[in-house]
Amino acid sequence: MKSNNLRSIAQTTFLFLLFAISFLLVIITPAAVTQVRGAETMQLDRTSGLNLIQEARNLSNEGRFQEVAPLLQQAAAMFERQGDRLNQAMALSNLAATLAQLQGWDEAEQVINTSLSVLKSQPKSAEQMRILAQTQDIQAQLQMERGQVQAALDTWTQASKLYQQINANEQFTQTQINQSRAWEALGLYPRACKTLLNALKLQSETCRFSKEALASWQNRSASRQNIQAMNALGQVLRVLGQLEQSERALKAGLAAAQKLNLTQEQAAIYLNLGNTKRAFANESISETEEKNQFERSALEYYTKAAQMSTRKETRMQAQVNQFSLLLDGEKRSEAEALWRSIQSEISEIPSNRAGLYTQINLAQNLLKLAMRERESGRVGEWGSEGNAVSISANLQSLLWREIEEMLDRALGKAKRLGDRRILAYILGIQGRLWEVQQQQVEAENLTNQALSLAPPFEFPEVAYELLWQMGRLRKAQGDIEAAVGYYSQAVNILSSLRADLVTIQSQVQFSFRESVEPIYRELVGLLLEGEGKVTDRAKLKLARQTIESLQLAELDNFFQDACADVKARIIDEVDRTAAVIYPIILSDRLEVIVSVPDRPLRHYNTAKSKAELESIFKRARVSLRRTAFEQERLPLAQQLYDLLIRPVEKDLAASDVKTLVFVLDGYLRNVPMAILHDGQKYLIEKYSIALTPGLQLLESRPLTQVRLRALTGALTEARQGFPALPAVASEVEQISSAVPADTLINQQFITQELQAQINKIPFPVVHLATHGQFSSKASETFILTWDERINVKQLDRLLRSRSQEKKAPIELLVLSACETAAGDDRAALGLAGIAIRSGARSTLATLWQVNDESTSIVMAEFYRELTKPGISKAEALRNAQLKLLRNPQYQNPYFWAPFVLVGNWQ
Numbered sequence: 001m002k003s004n005n006l007r008s009i010a011q012t013t014f015l016f017l018l019f020a021i022s023f024l025l026v027i028i029t030p031a032a033v034t035q036v037r038g039a040e041t042m043q044l045d046r047t048s049g050l051n052l053i054q055e056a057r058n059l060s061n062e063g064r065f066q067e068v069a070p071l072l073q074q075a076a077a078m079f080e081r082q083g084d085r086l087n088q089a090m091a092l093s094n095l096a097a098t099l100a101q102l103q104g105w106d107e108a109e110q111v112i113n114t115s116l117s118v119l120k121s122q123p124k125s126a127e128q129m130r131i132l133a134q135t136q137d138i139q140a141q142l143q144m145e146r147g148q149v150q151a152a153l154d155t156w157t158q159a160s161k162l163y164q165q166i167n168a169n170e171q172f173t174q175t176q177i178n179q180s181r182a183w184e185a186l187g188l189y190p191r192a193c194k195t196l197l198n199a200l201k202l203q204s205e206t207c208r209f210s211k212e213a214l215a216s217w218q219n220r221s222a223s224r225q226n227i228q229a230m231n232a233l234g235q236v237l238r239v240l241g242q243l244e245q246s247e248r249a250l251k252a253g254l255a256a257a258q259k260l261n262l263t264q265e266q267a268a269i270y271l272n273l274g275n276t277k278r279a280f281a282n283e284s285i286s287e288t289e290e291k292n293q294f295e296r297s298a299l300e301y302y303t304k305a306a307q308m309s310t311r312k313e314t315r316m317q318a319q320v321n322q323f324s325l326l327l328d329g330e331k332r333s334e335a336e337a338l339w340r341s342i343q344s345e346i347s348e349i350p351s352n353r354a355g356l357y358t359q360i361n362l363a364q365n366l367l368k369l370a371m372r373e374r375e376s377g378r379v380g381e382w383g384s385e386g387n388a389v390s391i392s393a394n395l396q397s398l399l400w401r402e403i404e405e406m407l408d409r410a411l412g413k414a415k416r417l418g419d420r421r422i423l424a425y426i427l428g429i430q431g432r433l434w435e436v437q438q439q440q441v442e443a444e445n446l447t448n449q450a451l452s453l454a455p456p457f458e459f460p461e462v463a464y465e466l467l468w469q470m471g472r473l474r475k476a477q478g479d480i481e482a483a484v485g486y487y488s489q490a491v492n493i494l495s496s497l498r499a500d501l502v503t504i505q506s507q508v509q510f511s512f513r514e515s516v517e518p519i520y521r522e523l524v525g526l527l528l529e530g531e532g533k534v535t536d537r538a539k540l541k542l543a544r545q546t547i548e549s550l551q552l553a554e555l556d557n558f559f560q561d562a563c564a565d566v567k568a569r570i571i572d573e574v575d576r577t578a579a580v581i582y583p584i585i586l587s588d589r590l591e592v593i594v595s596v597p598d599r600p601l602r603h604y605n606t607a608k609s610k611a612e613l614e615s616i617f618k619r620a621r622v623s624l625r626r627t628a629f630e631q632e633r634l635p636l637a638q639q640l641y642d643l644l645i646r647p648v649e650k651d652l653a654a655s656d657v658k659t660l661v662f663v664l665d666g667y668l669r670n671v672p673m674a675i676l677h678d679g680q681k682y683l684i685e686k687y688s689i690a691l692t693p694g695l696q697l698l699e700s701r702p703l704t705q706v707r708l709r710a711l712t713g714a715l716t717e718a719r720q721g722f723p724a725l726p727a728v729a730s731e732v733e734q735i736s737s738a739v740p741a742d743t744l745i746n747q748q749f750i751t752q753e754l755q756a757q758i759n760k761i762p763f764p765v766v767h768l769a770t771h772g773q774f775s776s777k778a779s780e781t782f783i784l785t786w787d788e789r790i791n792v793k794q795l796d797r798l799l800r801s802r803s804q805e806k807k808a809p810i811e812l813l814v815l816s817a818c819e820t821a822a823g824d825d826r827a828a829l830g831l832a833g834i835a836i837r838s839g840a841r842s843t844l845a846t847l848w849q850v851n852d853e854s855t856s857i858v859m860a861e862f863y864r865e866l867t868k869p870g871i872s873k874a875e876a877l878r879n880a881q882l883k884l885l886r887n888p889q890y891q892n893p894y895f896w897a898p899f900v901l902v903g904n905w906q
Contacts, residue, residue, distance in 0.1 A: 049075045049087065052075040055071055056071040069098050073095060076092050076095060089132075092115035093112060093138050096108045097141070100141070100352075103350075103417070116132075116135055119132045129165060132162060133158075133162035134171070136162070140159065140178065144178075144353070149185040152182050153183070153186070160176065160179070173229070189236050192232075193207035196232055199226075207236075214248060226256070227257050227260070227269075231250065234272050235272050237249060238276045238279055241779075243276055246272075247276050247277075250269050254266060267309035267310070267311075270308065274297075274301030277298035278298040283780075298325055302319070302325070312349065312355075313358060316358050323335055323338050332369070346359070346362070356410055357422070359410045366402060366403050366406075367399075367432065367433060370399035371436055420453045423453050427447070427450035430446045431444070431445075435473060435476075447470050450462075451463065461497070464489075464494055464497075464519075467486045468490045471490065474486060480526060484526050484527060487522060491520060516553060517554070520547075524586065527539045527542055528543055544601065547694075555693060555833060558777075558778055559792075575597075575659065577597070577658040577659060578690075579597075579659075580661045581663070583643075583662075587609065589605045589606060591604075591605045594648045599651065602648065624893050640675075641676040641683065644676065658875075660689050661691070662691050669832070670827060672897040672899075682893075687878075688875050690874045693902075707764075708866060709739065710739055710764075710765040711742050711744075711765070711766050712736075712742070712745075713785065714732050714744070714746070714768075714769040715728065715770040719784065725769070725770070727855060728817065731859050735863055739765070742757065742763070749786045750787045754785065762808045764810065764812065765811060766812075766813050770785065770817060773827075774828060774831040775824055776825075778792050781833060792834050799838045799840065800839045812840060812841070812842050812844065818846055819848045831902060841904040842905065843903055846898040848898045862879075862880040881896045881897075
């Protein structure tokens with residue numbers, strides 16, 4: 001329930017908008033009045049009722065809802081006496097909306113049901129259908145506010161059908177916007193996106209729009225309604241990871257709102273722009289000026305939103321988001337100052353759904369601030385007796401009280417609202433508050449209460465964090481078995497959610513690295529406790545399964561969807577001459593699990609902190625530069641060998657293992673395993689080496705012996721700001737001499753032609769010798785063609801188009817001259833992503849560019865080796881690398897080490 005990646009909440013209180021629409025409905029005069037009353041009395045009642053409606057509308061426009069409710073009650077009673085059922089129902093529906101604005105949720109629900117009952121008793125007519133649709137609209141708003149999302153969606157669907165029947169186009173469009181909010185709340189963001197695109201007449205087969213379509217929308221006369229829809233679209237696109245499209249949509253909506261001088265709409269859009277800019281900053285691969293600029297822009301947008309907003313909830317959302325961003329940016333003093341400035345307004349935050357989520361986010365961030373204060377232990381002021389007073393301790397105490405009071409207030413409001421999901425969130429944070437203060441009993445009681453409100457089958461996105469919290473609490477009490485049980489339940493929920501992970505928490509802040517990844521690592525840590533003495537095979541198997549599940553979850557998060565089908569497999573089923581090595585980096589140690597055919601799993605560990613381990617890995621990677629001396633490189637390569645291989649080297653030697661398959665973790669993915677050194681030899685001199693994100697992701701079918709034929713795409717000339725690759729010409733020539741090949745080079749190597757060739761002939765090998773980059777962001781993982789950059793998702797569609805036509809899949813994808821993004825600690829995720837998403841059974845790539853003759857030698861030898869009968873891809877690559885290693889000119893690992901094989905090594 002905490003994060004630094006914002007998922008903003010609904011930007012507009014639609015209830016207020018609905019009041020305005022309702023009050024503008026034409027007052028219907030019944031065709032005949034059947035009550036036995038004097039005509040003059042009835043006319044007086046009707047006139048008085050209309051006057052009360054007009055007065056209520058004026059007060060509503062001024063926000064004086066306390067005064068509106070009695071007037072509507074009187075009007076409904078007068079219309080009832082007159083027998084004017086349609087006007088009675090209309091007055092009741094407006095009364096329900098007004099009571100909801102006053103947080104009288106139960107009363108509002110009773111009144112709206114009465115209104116619906118009255119309407120359904122009346123003959124069907126255009127007027128009856130219009131008021132019924134409007135009343136259903138308000139009912140859906142109430143259901144949405146109270147967490148009854150599916151019911152709200154169903155009710156809006158009924159209302160939209162009525163609006164279509166009576167040709168109420170504007171109201172129909174509004175229900176589409178409202179339905180998109182329900183789809184969002186259900187986590188179905190692609191559906192929400194398509195609904196909004198339809199409402200805006202930006203129809204698209206995918207959840208994208210062209211610049212031309214957006215320009216056409218801007219040229220049309222925009223309305224407040226369409227501007228709100230464009231703002232909602234910008235929010236949905238951000239959650240889907242389409243940040244450029246999100247920014248374009250929001251800026252188009254902002255321009256339209258400025259043109260119409262719609263102040264609140266501008267504020268709401270500025271808030272979303274801030275969130276999108278923050279998402280850009282979160283995706284920046286390192287602490288760069290670009291990242292800082294994104295954060296500065298986000299802060300500026302939040303400030304504008306707070307200054308312009310005419311609604312308290314929007315203003316508070318902007319300030320809370322600003323507070324969170326300052327806190328995550330380590331600008332603690334600024335964050336504290338902002339918090340003090342908004343303290344007095346906290347109690348005024350509305351008690352609706354949006355307001356409660358604002359309080360939840362604020363409480364989470366205050367808790368984060370309190371914990372950082374405790375960690376820092378700042379001392380700076382002097383007491384009256386000359387004793388140092390801890391500023392941090394004083395602030396902590398104040399923060400604990402403030403968080404506790406805020407959550408207590410929010411809990412009372414949430415109980416009145418009746419949204420169990422929100423109640424569970426609040427109780428969960430209260431449990432967390434007691435947890436960090438080491439009050440275990442109170443923390444466990446509150447967490448159990450939250451779980452009773454949010455069972456996994458109903459609210460999995462809430463339950464998994466609560467189960468994680470229970471696991472931590474049991475671990476703190478020394479009950480490891482119970483802790484493992486809770487952690488395992490949390491991981492099982494995450495595995496079932498998969499594609500929904502990036503959207504499950506649209507109402508609260510979410511970060512994969514804070515809210516998901518630690519659960520897997522902490523479970524592995526619990527399963528493998530005991531300094532290498534774990535003998536429970538079930539625990540080792542569960543630990544291995546957890547590591548593979550983490551790898552899959554990271555790829556899902558990388559792509560923002562579930563990127564691959566999985567099937568549980570063991571190494572014996574895949575290759576009886578291969579061993580799989582699973583290193584996993586924990587906070588206090590490195591754990592390694594080794595799977596060897598026909599032998600029980602074993603594991604070993606090294607007690608080093610995560611920071612120490614990453615320092616070793618990064619220094620090892622830096623030592624692989626061309627100018628590094630052997631005295632720098634070899635000790636680090638030997639240290640890696642000692643960490644990963646030394647404890648199991650005798651088992652490997654005794655098991656006739658020929659191939660080592662690594663499922664690498666964290667920064668270790670950026671280090672080629674071939675360079676590990678036992679003091680006498682490099683690892684590549686003893687074994688073939690391959691990488692995989694996990695056995696469950698391997699192509700299940702054995703490699704079919706096929707006649708090798710390659711499609712080669714290559715760039716030798718400078719293009720799109722990238723330098724020339726003159727050695728590529730020799731590389732392509734040598735490949736053609738080793739295997740039959742069709743080549744697209746320079747101007748021929750365009751995306752359209754590459755697509756045509758892939759679809760035309762079932763090449764088993766696709767070799768792309770061009771610039772490319774692997775990054776921790778899908779949008780920044782790309783290969784370069786003559787005419788454009790093809791990112792990993794586009795490459796996925798391009799390469800998979802052949803398999804969709806039931807042609808043979810690609811056996812091998814080779815990406816020559818690509819490299820991991822500089823400064824990106826998780827860049828190799830992009831390589832794993834391409835390997836999985838391309839549909840190729842195996843991918844050969846380079847971790848850094850070696851733009852000289854050495855690449856040509858490796859590639860030519862690799863293809864020659866592949867033509868030999870019975871040789872695996874891993875063996876072919878090993879032999880090619882050894883040829884380079886034994887050449888005195890290229891003995892430096894800089895030349896032969898960057899080549900890695902990912903996927904099926906057979």
